[in-house]
Amino acid sequence: MGVMREFNDDPLGFIERLQRDYGDIVWSRFLYVPALFLYHPNEIESVLTTNAKNFRKAMTLRSNFFQRLVGNGLLTSEGEEWKRQRRLSNPAFHRERVASYANTMVDYANRLITNWHEGETRDMHRDMMRLTLEIVVRCLFSADVSHDVDHIGDTLAEMVKPFASQATLKWILNNRLPTPEHIRFHRLARKIDNVVYRIIAERRANGKDEGDLLSMLLAAHDEDGSGMSDQQLRDEVMTLFLAGHETTALTLAWTWYLLGKNPEAEKKFHAELDNVLNDRDATFADLP
Ligand code: HEM
Known part of the structure:
Protein backbone atom coordinates (compact mmCIF):
# COMPACT_ATOMS: atom_id res chain seq x y z
CA MET A 1 0.00 0.00 0.00
CA ARG A 56 3.23 -8.65 -24.76
CA LYS A 57 1.20 -5.47 -24.22
CA ALA A 58 0.52 -4.19 -20.73
CA MET A 59 -2.03 -5.90 -18.52
CA THR A 60 -3.92 -2.62 -18.05
CA LEU A 61 -4.47 -2.55 -21.81
CA ARG A 62 -6.12 -5.97 -21.59
CA SER A 63 -8.31 -5.09 -18.57
CA ASN A 64 -12.11 -5.27 -18.90
CA PHE A 65 -12.43 -1.49 -18.81
CA PHE A 66 -9.92 -0.93 -21.51
CA GLN A 67 -11.26 -3.68 -23.72
CA ARG A 68 -14.77 -2.24 -23.45
CA LEU A 69 -13.46 1.21 -24.30
CA VAL A 70 -11.11 0.60 -27.24
CA GLY A 71 -11.85 -3.05 -28.11
CA ASN A 72 -9.27 -4.57 -30.38
CA GLY A 73 -7.87 -1.37 -31.90
CA LEU A 74 -4.21 -0.60 -32.63
CA LEU A 75 -3.34 0.06 -29.03
CA THR A 76 -4.63 -3.25 -27.68
CA SER A 77 -4.33 -5.72 -30.58
CA GLU A 78 -1.26 -7.88 -31.13
CA GLY A 79 0.38 -10.12 -33.73
CA GLU A 80 -1.26 -10.59 -37.13
CA GLU A 81 -4.42 -8.70 -36.16
CA TRP A 82 -2.37 -5.67 -35.16
CA LYS A 83 -0.33 -5.89 -38.39
CA ARG A 84 -3.43 -5.82 -40.59
CA GLN A 85 -5.04 -2.93 -38.68
CA ARG A 86 -1.76 -1.07 -38.82
CA ARG A 87 -1.49 -1.53 -42.58
CA LEU A 88 -5.08 -0.37 -43.06
CA SER A 89 -4.68 2.66 -40.78
CA ASN A 90 -1.41 3.95 -42.25
CA PRO A 91 -2.99 6.22 -44.91
CA ALA A 92 -4.84 8.13 -42.18
CA PHE A 93 -1.46 9.32 -40.94
CA HIS A 94 0.13 10.35 -44.22
CA ARG A 95 1.93 13.64 -44.03
CA GLU A 96 -0.56 15.63 -46.14
CA ARG A 97 -3.42 14.21 -44.17
CA VAL A 98 -1.88 15.16 -40.84
CA ALA A 99 -1.04 18.59 -42.29
CA SER A 100 -4.73 19.13 -42.97
CA TYR A 101 -5.55 18.54 -39.30
CA ALA A 102 -3.17 21.38 -38.36
CA ASN A 103 -5.76 24.03 -39.35
CA THR A 104 -8.29 22.48 -36.98
CA MET A 105 -5.70 22.61 -34.20
CA VAL A 106 -4.92 26.28 -34.83
CA ASP A 107 -8.62 27.20 -35.05
CA TYR A 108 -9.47 25.58 -31.74
CA ALA A 109 -6.37 27.02 -30.02
CA ASN A 110 -7.40 30.49 -31.21
CA ARG A 111 -10.92 29.94 -29.96
CA LEU A 112 -9.63 28.89 -26.56
CA ILE A 113 -7.43 31.94 -26.02
CA THR A 114 -10.20 34.39 -26.84
CA ASN A 115 -11.48 33.53 -23.33
CA TRP A 116 -8.14 34.19 -21.67
CA HIS A 117 -7.39 37.50 -19.98
CA GLU A 118 -4.02 39.05 -19.24
CA GLY A 119 -2.91 38.38 -15.67
CA GLU A 120 -5.55 35.79 -14.72
CA THR A 121 -4.72 32.41 -13.18
CA ARG A 122 -5.92 29.43 -15.20
CA ASP A 123 -6.00 25.69 -14.69
CA MET A 124 -3.87 24.82 -17.70
CA HIS A 125 -4.43 21.09 -17.36
CA ARG A 126 -8.17 21.62 -17.69
CA ASP A 127 -7.78 24.03 -20.58
CA MET A 128 -5.48 21.65 -22.43
CA MET A 129 -7.78 18.67 -21.82
CA ARG A 130 -10.70 20.64 -23.25
CA LEU A 131 -8.63 21.83 -26.21
CA THR A 132 -7.26 18.44 -27.27
CA LEU A 133 -10.67 16.85 -26.71
CA GLU A 134 -12.31 19.27 -29.15
CA ILE A 135 -9.48 18.83 -31.63
CA VAL A 136 -9.49 15.05 -31.63
CA VAL A 137 -13.29 14.84 -31.98
CA ARG A 138 -13.16 17.29 -34.90
CA CYS A 139 -10.26 15.43 -36.59
CA LEU A 140 -12.14 12.15 -36.26
CA PHE A 141 -15.57 13.35 -37.37
CA SER A 142 -15.04 16.72 -39.08
CA ALA A 143 -18.16 16.57 -41.19
CA ASP A 144 -20.63 15.42 -38.60
CA VAL A 145 -21.98 18.58 -37.05
CA SER A 146 -24.89 16.88 -35.36
CA HIS A 147 -25.72 17.53 -31.76
CA ASP A 148 -24.47 14.03 -30.88
CA VAL A 149 -20.88 14.72 -31.84
CA ASP A 150 -20.70 17.76 -29.59
CA HIS A 151 -21.58 15.45 -26.73
CA ILE A 152 -19.35 12.54 -27.71
CA GLY A 153 -16.32 14.34 -26.31
CA ASP A 154 -17.95 15.00 -22.96
CA THR A 155 -19.30 11.46 -22.66
CA LEU A 156 -15.91 9.99 -23.54
CA ALA A 157 -14.19 12.26 -21.05
CA GLU A 158 -16.59 11.03 -18.36
CA MET A 159 -15.87 7.47 -19.32
CA VAL A 160 -12.10 7.68 -19.12
CA LYS A 161 -12.10 9.37 -15.73
CA PRO A 162 -11.54 6.05 -13.90
CA PHE A 163 -8.31 5.60 -15.88
CA ALA A 164 -6.89 8.77 -14.42
CA SER A 165 -6.48 6.90 -11.14
CA GLN A 166 -5.79 3.46 -12.48
CA ALA A 167 -3.17 2.61 -9.84
CA THR A 168 -5.71 2.88 -7.05
CA LEU A 169 -7.43 0.08 -5.22
CA LYS A 170 -10.78 1.58 -6.19
CA TRP A 171 -9.96 1.21 -9.86
CA ILE A 172 -8.91 -2.42 -9.44
CA LEU A 173 -12.13 -3.20 -7.57
CA ASN A 174 -14.21 -1.37 -10.15
CA ASN A 175 -12.65 -3.52 -12.80
CA ARG A 176 -13.74 -6.68 -11.00
CA LEU A 177 -17.05 -5.92 -9.31
CA PRO A 178 -20.37 -4.49 -10.57
CA THR A 179 -20.03 -1.25 -8.58
CA PRO A 180 -22.20 1.78 -9.51
CA GLU A 181 -19.22 3.33 -11.35
CA HIS A 182 -18.80 0.13 -13.29
CA ILE A 183 -22.45 0.12 -14.32
CA ARG A 184 -22.26 3.81 -15.25
CA PHE A 185 -19.19 3.16 -17.36
CA HIS A 186 -20.96 0.46 -19.37
CA ARG A 187 -24.01 2.66 -19.83
CA LEU A 188 -21.83 5.48 -21.22
CA ALA A 189 -20.00 2.99 -23.44
CA ARG A 190 -23.31 1.86 -24.97
CA LYS A 191 -24.36 5.46 -25.52
CA ILE A 192 -21.15 6.24 -27.42
CA ASP A 193 -21.33 3.02 -29.40
CA ASN A 194 -24.77 4.01 -30.65
CA VAL A 195 -23.50 7.37 -31.90
CA VAL A 196 -20.32 6.00 -33.46
CA TYR A 197 -22.12 3.13 -35.22
CA ARG A 198 -24.74 5.54 -36.53
CA ILE A 199 -22.07 7.84 -37.97
CA ILE A 200 -20.29 4.86 -39.55
CA ALA A 201 -23.56 3.71 -41.16
CA GLU A 202 -24.26 7.21 -42.52
CA ARG A 203 -20.76 7.46 -43.95
CA ARG A 204 -20.98 4.04 -45.58
CA ALA A 205 -24.30 5.09 -47.12
CA ASN A 206 -23.08 8.37 -48.65
CA GLY A 207 -19.52 7.16 -49.47
CA LYS A 208 -17.99 10.67 -49.48
CA ASP A 209 -14.43 11.47 -48.30
CA GLU A 210 -15.06 14.08 -45.64
CA GLY A 211 -11.33 14.67 -45.12
CA ASP A 212 -11.31 13.38 -41.56
CA LEU A 213 -9.78 10.35 -39.86
CA LEU A 214 -12.97 8.33 -40.05
CA SER A 215 -13.13 8.80 -43.85
CA MET A 216 -9.58 7.52 -44.16
CA LEU A 217 -10.27 4.46 -42.05
CA LEU A 218 -13.45 3.76 -44.02
CA ALA A 219 -11.61 4.03 -47.34
CA ALA A 220 -8.75 1.71 -46.32
CA HIS A 221 -8.59 -1.62 -48.14
CA ASP A 222 -6.24 -4.58 -48.09
CA GLU A 223 -4.78 -6.10 -51.28
CA ASP A 224 -7.64 -8.61 -51.32
CA GLY A 225 -10.13 -5.72 -51.31
CA SER A 226 -11.35 -6.22 -47.76
CA GLY A 227 -11.70 -3.24 -45.45
CA MET A 228 -12.49 -2.79 -41.77
CA SER A 229 -15.70 -4.12 -40.27
CA ASP A 230 -17.99 -1.73 -38.38
CA GLN A 231 -16.67 -3.11 -35.13
CA GLN A 232 -13.03 -2.58 -36.19
CA LEU A 233 -13.82 0.97 -37.28
CA ARG A 234 -15.50 1.66 -33.97
CA ASP A 235 -12.50 0.23 -32.08
CA GLU A 236 -10.00 2.35 -34.04
CA VAL A 237 -12.10 5.50 -33.62
CA MET A 238 -12.19 4.96 -29.86
CA THR A 239 -8.45 4.16 -29.82
CA LEU A 240 -7.56 7.34 -31.66
CA PHE A 241 -9.78 9.35 -29.39
CA LEU A 242 -8.11 7.97 -26.28
CA ALA A 243 -4.54 7.87 -27.65
CA GLY A 244 -4.73 11.37 -29.10
CA HIS A 245 -6.45 13.25 -26.32
CA GLU A 246 -4.92 12.86 -22.86
CA THR A 247 -1.36 12.26 -24.11
CA THR A 248 -1.28 15.56 -25.96
CA ALA A 249 -3.10 17.46 -23.20
CA LEU A 250 -0.57 16.29 -20.61
CA THR A 251 2.36 17.12 -22.87
CA LEU A 252 1.03 20.64 -23.35
CA ALA A 253 0.22 21.16 -19.68
CA TRP A 254 3.75 20.09 -18.67
CA THR A 255 5.18 22.33 -21.38
CA TRP A 256 3.50 25.41 -19.88
CA TYR A 257 4.60 24.34 -16.40
CA LEU A 258 8.21 23.91 -17.49
CA LEU A 259 8.24 27.18 -19.43
CA GLY A 260 6.89 28.90 -16.32
CA LYS A 261 9.74 27.43 -14.28
CA ASN A 262 12.44 28.27 -16.81
CA PRO A 263 12.36 31.97 -17.72
CA GLU A 264 15.35 31.62 -20.05
CA ALA A 265 13.56 29.00 -22.13
CA GLU A 266 10.37 31.05 -22.05
CA LYS A 267 12.24 34.07 -23.41
CA LYS A 268 13.68 31.99 -26.25
CA PHE A 269 10.24 30.57 -26.99
CA HIS A 270 8.70 34.04 -27.29
CA ALA A 271 11.60 35.30 -29.39
CA GLU A 272 11.06 32.40 -31.80
CA LEU A 273 7.32 33.05 -31.95
CA ASP A 274 7.93 36.74 -32.72
CA ASN A 275 10.59 35.93 -35.23
CA VAL A 276 8.75 33.20 -37.16
CA LEU A 277 5.10 34.17 -36.80
CA ASN A 278 5.20 37.88 -36.05
CA ASP A 279 1.61 37.73 -34.74
CA ARG A 280 0.06 35.73 -37.56
CA ASP A 281 -1.45 32.26 -37.03
CA ALA A 282 0.84 29.24 -37.10
CA THR A 283 0.51 26.77 -39.98
CA PHE A 284 1.77 23.25 -40.52
CA ALA A 285 4.56 24.69 -42.69
CA ASP A 286 5.93 26.60 -39.67
CA LEU A 287 6.60 23.42 -37.72
CA PRO A 288 10.31 23.07 -38.63
C1 HEM B 1 2.51 13.53 -26.75
C2 HEM B 1 1.57 12.78 -27.22
C3 HEM B 1 1.62 11.27 -27.28
C4 HEM B 1 2.32 10.38 -26.53
C5 HEM B 1 3.29 10.66 -25.38
C6 HEM B 1 2.00 9.06 -27.03
C7 HEM B 1 2.53 7.88 -26.53
C8 HEM B 1 2.30 6.62 -27.06
C9 HEM B 1 2.89 5.39 -26.58
C10 HEM B 1 3.87 5.26 -25.43
C11 HEM B 1 2.41 4.39 -27.34
C12 HEM B 1 2.76 2.90 -27.24
C13 HEM B 1 1.76 2.20 -26.38
C14 HEM B 1 2.03 0.72 -26.24
O1 HEM B 1 2.20 0.03 -27.26
O2 HEM B 1 2.03 0.22 -25.10
C15 HEM B 1 1.49 4.97 -28.29
C16 HEM B 1 0.79 4.27 -29.25
C17 HEM B 1 -0.17 4.82 -30.07
N1 HEM B 1 -0.52 6.15 -30.16
FE1 HEM B 1 0.34 7.65 -29.16
N2 HEM B 1 1.12 9.18 -28.06
C18 HEM B 1 0.84 10.50 -28.25
C19 HEM B 1 -0.02 11.08 -29.16
C20 HEM B 1 -0.83 10.37 -30.02
C21 HEM B 1 -1.79 10.94 -30.95
C22 HEM B 1 -2.03 12.44 -31.14
C23 HEM B 1 -2.39 9.91 -31.60
C24 HEM B 1 -3.47 9.90 -32.67
C25 HEM B 1 -4.40 10.80 -32.81
C26 HEM B 1 -1.80 8.68 -31.09
C27 HEM B 1 -2.15 7.42 -31.49
C28 HEM B 1 -1.53 6.26 -31.09
C29 HEM B 1 -1.85 4.95 -31.64
C30 HEM B 1 -2.89 4.63 -32.72
C31 HEM B 1 -1.00 4.03 -30.99
C32 HEM B 1 -0.91 2.53 -31.25
C33 HEM B 1 0.10 2.33 -32.35
C34 HEM B 1 0.29 0.90 -32.73
O3 HEM B 1 0.53 0.07 -31.86
O4 HEM B 1 0.23 0.62 -33.93
N3 HEM B 1 -0.86 9.00 -30.14
N4 HEM B 1 1.44 6.33 -28.11
Whole structure:
Protein backbone atom coordinates (compact mmCIF):
# COMPACT_ATOMS: atom_id res chain seq x y z
CA MET A 1 0.00 0.00 0.00
CA GLY A 2 2.91 2.36 0.81
CA VAL A 3 4.21 2.20 -2.73
CA MET A 4 0.81 2.98 -4.19
CA ARG A 5 0.19 5.91 -1.87
CA GLU A 6 3.60 7.37 -2.65
CA PHE A 7 2.99 6.92 -6.37
CA ASN A 8 -0.44 8.55 -6.25
CA ASP A 9 0.79 11.51 -4.17
CA ASP A 10 3.70 12.37 -6.44
CA PRO A 11 4.17 10.04 -9.43
CA LEU A 12 7.13 11.90 -10.89
CA GLY A 13 8.92 12.17 -7.53
CA PHE A 14 8.30 8.48 -6.92
CA ILE A 15 9.68 7.44 -10.31
CA GLU A 16 12.76 9.64 -9.82
CA ARG A 17 13.36 8.33 -6.31
CA LEU A 18 13.29 4.70 -7.47
CA GLN A 19 16.11 5.36 -9.89
CA ARG A 20 18.13 7.32 -7.31
CA ASP A 21 17.77 4.55 -4.75
CA TYR A 22 17.99 1.44 -6.92
CA GLY A 23 19.52 2.25 -10.32
CA ASP A 24 18.47 1.89 -13.95
CA ILE A 25 16.28 -1.22 -13.64
CA VAL A 26 13.78 -1.30 -10.77
CA TRP A 27 11.17 -3.89 -9.94
CA SER A 28 8.19 -2.79 -7.82
CA ARG A 29 4.63 -3.86 -7.12
CA PHE A 30 1.24 -2.12 -6.95
CA LEU A 31 -0.87 -4.45 -4.80
CA TYR A 32 -0.67 -7.63 -6.86
CA VAL A 33 0.41 -5.90 -10.07
CA PRO A 34 4.16 -6.19 -10.71
CA ALA A 35 5.89 -3.25 -12.40
CA LEU A 36 9.34 -2.96 -13.90
CA PHE A 37 10.78 0.54 -14.38
CA LEU A 38 13.45 0.94 -17.07
CA TYR A 39 15.44 4.18 -17.03
CA HIS A 40 18.26 3.66 -19.52
CA PRO A 41 17.57 4.27 -23.24
CA ASN A 42 19.38 1.00 -24.10
CA GLU A 43 16.91 -1.06 -22.11
CA ILE A 44 13.95 0.90 -23.43
CA GLU A 45 15.14 0.38 -27.00
CA SER A 46 15.54 -3.32 -26.34
CA VAL A 47 11.93 -3.67 -25.15
CA LEU A 48 10.37 -1.45 -27.81
CA THR A 49 12.40 -2.48 -30.86
CA THR A 50 15.28 -5.02 -30.82
CA ASN A 51 13.53 -7.56 -28.59
CA ALA A 52 9.93 -6.36 -28.99
CA LYS A 53 8.72 -9.82 -30.00
CA ASN A 54 9.55 -11.15 -26.52
CA PHE A 55 6.99 -8.87 -24.90
CA ARG A 56 3.23 -8.65 -24.76
CA LYS A 57 1.20 -5.47 -24.22
CA ALA A 58 0.52 -4.19 -20.73
CA MET A 59 -2.03 -5.90 -18.52
CA THR A 60 -3.92 -2.62 -18.05
CA LEU A 61 -4.47 -2.55 -21.81
CA ARG A 62 -6.12 -5.97 -21.59
CA SER A 63 -8.31 -5.09 -18.57
CA ASN A 64 -12.11 -5.27 -18.90
CA PHE A 65 -12.43 -1.49 -18.81
CA PHE A 66 -9.92 -0.93 -21.51
CA GLN A 67 -11.26 -3.68 -23.72
CA ARG A 68 -14.77 -2.24 -23.45
CA LEU A 69 -13.46 1.21 -24.30
CA VAL A 70 -11.11 0.60 -27.24
CA GLY A 71 -11.85 -3.05 -28.11
CA ASN A 72 -9.27 -4.57 -30.38
CA GLY A 73 -7.87 -1.37 -31.90
CA LEU A 74 -4.21 -0.60 -32.63
CA LEU A 75 -3.34 0.06 -29.03
CA THR A 76 -4.63 -3.25 -27.68
CA SER A 77 -4.33 -5.72 -30.58
CA GLU A 78 -1.26 -7.88 -31.13
CA GLY A 79 0.38 -10.12 -33.73
CA GLU A 80 -1.26 -10.59 -37.13
CA GLU A 81 -4.42 -8.70 -36.16
CA TRP A 82 -2.37 -5.67 -35.16
CA LYS A 83 -0.33 -5.89 -38.39
CA ARG A 84 -3.43 -5.82 -40.59
CA GLN A 85 -5.04 -2.93 -38.68
CA ARG A 86 -1.76 -1.07 -38.82
CA ARG A 87 -1.49 -1.53 -42.58
CA LEU A 88 -5.08 -0.37 -43.06
CA SER A 89 -4.68 2.66 -40.78
CA ASN A 90 -1.41 3.95 -42.25
CA PRO A 91 -2.99 6.22 -44.91
CA ALA A 92 -4.84 8.13 -42.18
CA PHE A 93 -1.46 9.32 -40.94
CA HIS A 94 0.13 10.35 -44.22
CA ARG A 95 1.93 13.64 -44.03
CA GLU A 96 -0.56 15.63 -46.14
CA ARG A 97 -3.42 14.21 -44.17
CA VAL A 98 -1.88 15.16 -40.84
CA ALA A 99 -1.04 18.59 -42.29
CA SER A 100 -4.73 19.13 -42.97
CA TYR A 101 -5.55 18.54 -39.30
CA ALA A 102 -3.17 21.38 -38.36
CA ASN A 103 -5.76 24.03 -39.35
CA THR A 104 -8.29 22.48 -36.98
CA MET A 105 -5.70 22.61 -34.20
CA VAL A 106 -4.92 26.28 -34.83
CA ASP A 107 -8.62 27.20 -35.05
CA TYR A 108 -9.47 25.58 -31.74
CA ALA A 109 -6.37 27.02 -30.02
CA ASN A 110 -7.40 30.49 -31.21
CA ARG A 111 -10.92 29.94 -29.96
CA LEU A 112 -9.63 28.89 -26.56
CA ILE A 113 -7.43 31.94 -26.02
CA THR A 114 -10.20 34.39 -26.84
CA ASN A 115 -11.48 33.53 -23.33
CA TRP A 116 -8.14 34.19 -21.67
CA HIS A 117 -7.39 37.50 -19.98
CA GLU A 118 -4.02 39.05 -19.24
CA GLY A 119 -2.91 38.38 -15.67
CA GLU A 120 -5.55 35.79 -14.72
CA THR A 121 -4.72 32.41 -13.18
CA ARG A 122 -5.92 29.43 -15.20
CA ASP A 123 -6.00 25.69 -14.69
CA MET A 124 -3.87 24.82 -17.70
CA HIS A 125 -4.43 21.09 -17.36
CA ARG A 126 -8.17 21.62 -17.69
CA ASP A 127 -7.78 24.03 -20.58
CA MET A 128 -5.48 21.65 -22.43
CA MET A 129 -7.78 18.67 -21.82
CA ARG A 130 -10.70 20.64 -23.25
CA LEU A 131 -8.63 21.83 -26.21
CA THR A 132 -7.26 18.44 -27.27
CA LEU A 133 -10.67 16.85 -26.71
CA GLU A 134 -12.31 19.27 -29.15
CA ILE A 135 -9.48 18.83 -31.63
CA VAL A 136 -9.49 15.05 -31.63
CA VAL A 137 -13.29 14.84 -31.98
CA ARG A 138 -13.16 17.29 -34.90
CA CYS A 139 -10.26 15.43 -36.59
CA LEU A 140 -12.14 12.15 -36.26
CA PHE A 141 -15.57 13.35 -37.37
CA SER A 142 -15.04 16.72 -39.08
CA ALA A 143 -18.16 16.57 -41.19
CA ASP A 144 -20.63 15.42 -38.60
CA VAL A 145 -21.98 18.58 -37.05
CA SER A 146 -24.89 16.88 -35.36
CA HIS A 147 -25.72 17.53 -31.76
CA ASP A 148 -24.47 14.03 -30.88
CA VAL A 149 -20.88 14.72 -31.84
CA ASP A 150 -20.70 17.76 -29.59
CA HIS A 151 -21.58 15.45 -26.73
CA ILE A 152 -19.35 12.54 -27.71
CA GLY A 153 -16.32 14.34 -26.31
CA ASP A 154 -17.95 15.00 -22.96
CA THR A 155 -19.30 11.46 -22.66
CA LEU A 156 -15.91 9.99 -23.54
CA ALA A 157 -14.19 12.26 -21.05
CA GLU A 158 -16.59 11.03 -18.36
CA MET A 159 -15.87 7.47 -19.32
CA VAL A 160 -12.10 7.68 -19.12
CA LYS A 161 -12.10 9.37 -15.73
CA PRO A 162 -11.54 6.05 -13.90
CA PHE A 163 -8.31 5.60 -15.88
CA ALA A 164 -6.89 8.77 -14.42
CA SER A 165 -6.48 6.90 -11.14
CA GLN A 166 -5.79 3.46 -12.48
CA ALA A 167 -3.17 2.61 -9.84
CA THR A 168 -5.71 2.88 -7.05
CA LEU A 169 -7.43 0.08 -5.22
CA LYS A 170 -10.78 1.58 -6.19
CA TRP A 171 -9.96 1.21 -9.86
CA ILE A 172 -8.91 -2.42 -9.44
CA LEU A 173 -12.13 -3.20 -7.57
CA ASN A 174 -14.21 -1.37 -10.15
CA ASN A 175 -12.65 -3.52 -12.80
CA ARG A 176 -13.74 -6.68 -11.00
CA LEU A 177 -17.05 -5.92 -9.31
CA PRO A 178 -20.37 -4.49 -10.57
CA THR A 179 -20.03 -1.25 -8.58
CA PRO A 180 -22.20 1.78 -9.51
CA GLU A 181 -19.22 3.33 -11.35
CA HIS A 182 -18.80 0.13 -13.29
CA ILE A 183 -22.45 0.12 -14.32
CA ARG A 184 -22.26 3.81 -15.25
CA PHE A 185 -19.19 3.16 -17.36
CA HIS A 186 -20.96 0.46 -19.37
CA ARG A 187 -24.01 2.66 -19.83
CA LEU A 188 -21.83 5.48 -21.22
CA ALA A 189 -20.00 2.99 -23.44
CA ARG A 190 -23.31 1.86 -24.97
CA LYS A 191 -24.36 5.46 -25.52
CA ILE A 192 -21.15 6.24 -27.42
CA ASP A 193 -21.33 3.02 -29.40
CA ASN A 194 -24.77 4.01 -30.65
CA VAL A 195 -23.50 7.37 -31.90
CA VAL A 196 -20.32 6.00 -33.46
CA TYR A 197 -22.12 3.13 -35.22
CA ARG A 198 -24.74 5.54 -36.53
CA ILE A 199 -22.07 7.84 -37.97
CA ILE A 200 -20.29 4.86 -39.55
CA ALA A 201 -23.56 3.71 -41.16
CA GLU A 202 -24.26 7.21 -42.52
CA ARG A 203 -20.76 7.46 -43.95
CA ARG A 204 -20.98 4.04 -45.58
CA ALA A 205 -24.30 5.09 -47.12
CA ASN A 206 -23.08 8.37 -48.65
CA GLY A 207 -19.52 7.16 -49.47
CA LYS A 208 -17.99 10.67 -49.48
CA ASP A 209 -14.43 11.47 -48.30
CA GLU A 210 -15.06 14.08 -45.64
CA GLY A 211 -11.33 14.67 -45.12
CA ASP A 212 -11.31 13.38 -41.56
CA LEU A 213 -9.78 10.35 -39.86
CA LEU A 214 -12.97 8.33 -40.05
CA SER A 215 -13.13 8.80 -43.85
CA MET A 216 -9.58 7.52 -44.16
CA LEU A 217 -10.27 4.46 -42.05
CA LEU A 218 -13.45 3.76 -44.02
CA ALA A 219 -11.61 4.03 -47.34
CA ALA A 220 -8.75 1.71 -46.32
CA HIS A 221 -8.59 -1.62 -48.14
CA ASP A 222 -6.24 -4.58 -48.09
CA GLU A 223 -4.78 -6.10 -51.28
CA ASP A 224 -7.64 -8.61 -51.32
CA GLY A 225 -10.13 -5.72 -51.31
CA SER A 226 -11.35 -6.22 -47.76
CA GLY A 227 -11.70 -3.24 -45.45
CA MET A 228 -12.49 -2.79 -41.77
CA SER A 229 -15.70 -4.12 -40.27
CA ASP A 230 -17.99 -1.73 -38.38
CA GLN A 231 -16.67 -3.11 -35.13
CA GLN A 232 -13.03 -2.58 -36.19
CA LEU A 233 -13.82 0.97 -37.28
CA ARG A 234 -15.50 1.66 -33.97
CA ASP A 235 -12.50 0.23 -32.08
CA GLU A 236 -10.00 2.35 -34.04
CA VAL A 237 -12.10 5.50 -33.62
CA MET A 238 -12.19 4.96 -29.86
CA THR A 239 -8.45 4.16 -29.82
CA LEU A 240 -7.56 7.34 -31.66
CA PHE A 241 -9.78 9.35 -29.39
CA LEU A 242 -8.11 7.97 -26.28
CA ALA A 243 -4.54 7.87 -27.65
CA GLY A 244 -4.73 11.37 -29.10
CA HIS A 245 -6.45 13.25 -26.32
CA GLU A 246 -4.92 12.86 -22.86
CA THR A 247 -1.36 12.26 -24.11
CA THR A 248 -1.28 15.56 -25.96
CA ALA A 249 -3.10 17.46 -23.20
CA LEU A 250 -0.57 16.29 -20.61
CA THR A 251 2.36 17.12 -22.87
CA LEU A 252 1.03 20.64 -23.35
CA ALA A 253 0.22 21.16 -19.68
CA TRP A 254 3.75 20.09 -18.67
CA THR A 255 5.18 22.33 -21.38
CA TRP A 256 3.50 25.41 -19.88
CA TYR A 257 4.60 24.34 -16.40
CA LEU A 258 8.21 23.91 -17.49
CA LEU A 259 8.24 27.18 -19.43
CA GLY A 260 6.89 28.90 -16.32
CA LYS A 261 9.74 27.43 -14.28
CA ASN A 262 12.44 28.27 -16.81
CA PRO A 263 12.36 31.97 -17.72
CA GLU A 264 15.35 31.62 -20.05
CA ALA A 265 13.56 29.00 -22.13
CA GLU A 266 10.37 31.05 -22.05
CA LYS A 267 12.24 34.07 -23.41
CA LYS A 268 13.68 31.99 -26.25
CA PHE A 269 10.24 30.57 -26.99
CA HIS A 270 8.70 34.04 -27.29
CA ALA A 271 11.60 35.30 -29.39
CA GLU A 272 11.06 32.40 -31.80
CA LEU A 273 7.32 33.05 -31.95
CA ASP A 274 7.93 36.74 -32.72
CA ASN A 275 10.59 35.93 -35.23
CA VAL A 276 8.75 33.20 -37.16
CA LEU A 277 5.10 34.17 -36.80
CA ASN A 278 5.20 37.88 -36.05
CA ASP A 279 1.61 37.73 -34.74
CA ARG A 280 0.06 35.73 -37.56
CA ASP A 281 -1.45 32.26 -37.03
CA ALA A 282 0.84 29.24 -37.10
CA THR A 283 0.51 26.77 -39.98
CA PHE A 284 1.77 23.25 -40.52
CA ALA A 285 4.56 24.69 -42.69
CA ASP A 286 5.93 26.60 -39.67
CA LEU A 287 6.60 23.42 -37.72
CA PRO A 288 10.31 23.07 -38.63
C1 HEM B 1 2.51 13.53 -26.75
C2 HEM B 1 1.57 12.78 -27.22
C3 HEM B 1 1.62 11.27 -27.28
C4 HEM B 1 2.32 10.38 -26.53
C5 HEM B 1 3.29 10.66 -25.38
C6 HEM B 1 2.00 9.06 -27.03
C7 HEM B 1 2.53 7.88 -26.53
C8 HEM B 1 2.30 6.62 -27.06
C9 HEM B 1 2.89 5.39 -26.58
C10 HEM B 1 3.87 5.26 -25.43
C11 HEM B 1 2.41 4.39 -27.34
C12 HEM B 1 2.76 2.90 -27.24
C13 HEM B 1 1.76 2.20 -26.38
C14 HEM B 1 2.03 0.72 -26.24
O1 HEM B 1 2.20 0.03 -27.26
O2 HEM B 1 2.03 0.22 -25.10
C15 HEM B 1 1.49 4.97 -28.29
C16 HEM B 1 0.79 4.27 -29.25
C17 HEM B 1 -0.17 4.82 -30.07
N1 HEM B 1 -0.52 6.15 -30.16
FE1 HEM B 1 0.34 7.65 -29.16
N2 HEM B 1 1.12 9.18 -28.06
C18 HEM B 1 0.84 10.50 -28.25
C19 HEM B 1 -0.02 11.08 -29.16
C20 HEM B 1 -0.83 10.37 -30.02
C21 HEM B 1 -1.79 10.94 -30.95
C22 HEM B 1 -2.03 12.44 -31.14
C23 HEM B 1 -2.39 9.91 -31.60
C24 HEM B 1 -3.47 9.90 -32.67
C25 HEM B 1 -4.40 10.80 -32.81
C26 HEM B 1 -1.80 8.68 -31.09
C27 HEM B 1 -2.15 7.42 -31.49
C28 HEM B 1 -1.53 6.26 -31.09
C29 HEM B 1 -1.85 4.95 -31.64
C30 HEM B 1 -2.89 4.63 -32.72
C31 HEM B 1 -1.00 4.03 -30.99
C32 HEM B 1 -0.91 2.53 -31.25
C33 HEM B 1 0.10 2.33 -32.35
C34 HEM B 1 0.29 0.90 -32.73
O3 HEM B 1 0.53 0.07 -31.86
O4 HEM B 1 0.23 0.62 -33.93
N3 HEM B 1 -0.86 9.00 -30.14
N4 HEM B 1 1.44 6.33 -28.11
